[in-house]
Amino acid sequence: MHILIAGAGIIGTACAHALLDEGHTVTLIDPDGSARRASGAPSAGNAGWIAHGDIMPLASPKMVLQAPRMLLDPLGPLAIRPAHLLALLPWLARLAWAARPSAVEASTRALVALQTRALPLWLARTRALGLDKHIHRRGGLYMLDTPASVDSARAEIRRQQQEGISVDLITADEARQLEPALRDVFAGAVFHADAAYISDPLWLTTALFDAALARGAVSRRAQVRALAADGKPALLTDDGVLEADAIVLATGIWSKQLAAGLGDLVPLDTERGYNVSFGGTTGLISRPVAFKDHGFVATALDSGLRIGGAVEFGGIKAAPNHKRTRALYDSANRFIAGLPAFESGELWMGFRPSLPDSLPVIGHSRASNRIIYAFGHGHLGMTQSHVTAALVADMIAQRSSEIDLKPFSAQRF
Numbered sequence: 001m002h003i004l005i006a007g008a009g010i011i012g013t014a015c016a017h018a019l020l021d022e023g024h025t026v027t028l029i030d031p032d033g034s035a036r037r038a039s040g041a042p043s044a045g046n047a048g049w050i051a052h053g054d055i056m057p058l059a060s061p062k063m064v065l066q067a068p069r070m071l072l073d074p075l076g077p078l079a080i081r082p083a084h085l086l087a088l089l090p091w092l093a094r095l096a097w098a099a100r101p102s103a104v105e106a107s108t109r110a111l112v113a114l115q116t117r118a119l120p121l122w123l124a125r126t127r128a129l130g131l132d133k134h135i136h137r138r139g140g141l142y143m144l145d146t147p148a149s150v151d152s153a154r155a156e157i158r159r160q161q162q163e164g165i166s167v168d169l170i171t172a173d174e175a176r177q178l179e180p181a182l183r184d185v186f187a188g189a190v191f192h193a194d195a196a197y198i199s200d201p202l203w204l205t206t207a208l209f210d211a212a213l214a215r216g217a218v219s220r221r222a223q224v225r226a227l228a229a230d231g232k233p234a235l236l237t238d239d240g241v242l243e244a245d246a247i248v249l250a251t252g253i254w255s256k257q258l259a260a261g262l263g264d265l266v267p268l269d270t271e272r273g274y275n276v277s278f279g280g281t282t283g284l285i286s287r288p289v290a291f292k293d294h295g296f297v298a299t300a301l302d303s304g305l306r307i308g309g310a311v312e313f314g315g316i317k318a319a320p321n322h323k324r325t326r327a328l329y330d331s332a333n334r335f336i337a338g339l340p341a342f343e344s345g346e347l348w349m350g351f352r353p354s355l356p357d358s359l360p361v362i363g364h365s366r367a368s369n370r371i372i373y374a375f376g377h378g379h380l381g382m383t384q385s386h387v388t389a390a391l392v393a394d395m396i397a398q399r400s401s402e403i404d405l406k407p408f409s410a411q412r413f
């Protein structure tokens with residue numbers, strides 16, 4: 001079949017490889033060629049974790065209780081731009097609904113199905129393409145500030161262990177033996193021994209994109225304006241109409257309007273994330289470190305140290321507020337000794353494409369089972385890229401998948 005993939009971020013690029021494996025002809029359509037940092041495409045600037053141990057959705061009863069207090073701090077880990085509040089209300093209502101214990105359990109089960117398949121597929125893909133030097137496996141640390149945070153981490157650890165994830169509660173001293181630059185201010189830490197991280201999200205997304213072209217995929221620089229499902233599936237682009245046997249829509253946050261044009265009103269919004277990168281700074285830490293109580297992470301990418309995270313609801317048009325990045329850096333300074341000066345870092349903001357139940361959309365459009373959606377991966381798109389691609393390949397082949405796809409349907413809302 002000839003398949004058009006709209007969007008060449010990490011999801012579209014991973015899909016290209018899975019479809020090339022099956023002998024299809026693949027064209028990737030993206031105005032930027034592949035994801036670029038300047039557009040805010042998160043595939044080009046994320047934190048680089050293959051965080052396959054993260055199986056809990058964002059929504060939880062505890063989160064609903066804590067959120068109002070967090071929102072009081074405009075530079076804190078969770079913020080809403082006042083101008084975006086009205087537009088966000090339906091999303092927030094769904095988030096609150098997704099925080100019911102039964103809904104949290106359903107999202108957790110669906111996340112487990114994706115997450116536990118994520119790393120093996122990443123390893124297989126990078127090995128097959130000779131890109132395995134981009135994957136590092138030194139485990140990941142989640143630092144905990146207080147005895148109360150240590151206590152509340154226990155339930156999550158039990159659940160992760162039940163799901164076969166390698167994870168242990170360790171003391172703050174043990175964590176500092178692993179990462180001596182951490183200051184002596186923690187109550188404990190969670191260690192994921194088999195967590196992985198990548199060289200640099202832009203480098204690896206670009207390397208996978210180039211590898212897809214080397215395998216015969218074609219890149220076309222064009223912007224998709226709409227999709228058509230009458231007759232042969234087609235993309236209406238600023239460079240003309242492109243028809244194909246099937247289409248994959250993988251345009252991250254920009255998928256919302258395109259899916260709406262086909263009658264799928266998906267409650268996709270963006271959790272804007274910020275980071276500062278210190279190119280060339282290596283060796284300060286040697287594995288990913290998350291500061292759980294503060295909503296940010298530090299990653300020792302091959303390209304340099306990156307510090308970032310946090311969530312800001314502000315839509316896709318508002319300019320970045322890098323006071324937030326400064327606040328993240330100031331927090332990081334309290335936890336890591338020897339950081340380079342803030343002013344020497346490169347600032348970035350990107351758009352996580354997020355759904356209120358923390359599950360992506362991986363499924364057919366309402367209008368045609370030849371138009372397949374693959375977007376909305378929120379905080380975990382880098383991690384879930386190749387498992388998503390495998391499921392998309394199953395759908396194109398019209399074969400049943402290893403996992404139940406109902407929780408990921410666009411029509412679940």
Ligand SMILES: Cc1cc2nc3c(=O)[nH]c(=O)nc-3n(C[C@H](O)[C@H](O)[C@H](O)COP(=O)(O)OP(=O)(O)OC[C@H]3O[C@@H](n4cnc5c(N)ncnc54)[C@H](O)[C@@H]3O)c2cc1C
Pocket residue numbers: 006007008009010011012029030031032034035036039040041042043044045046047048049050051222223224225250251252253254272273274275308309349350351352353374375376377378379380381382383384
């Ligand atoms: C600060 C931050 C840190 C993160 N850290 C991690 C992490 O450590 N681990 C992890 O697993 N995930 C992480 N994520 C999430 C992850 O980056 C995203 O879930 C993932 O990159 C989404 O990929 P995507 O391909 O769906 O979308 P995108 O990266 O947004 O790519 C979409 C592509 O579509 C193209 N496009 C847009 N509109 C059109 C159009 N109309 N026509 C054609 N093409 C179009 C864009 O140019 C872009 O190239 C993080 C995100 C942020 C913001």
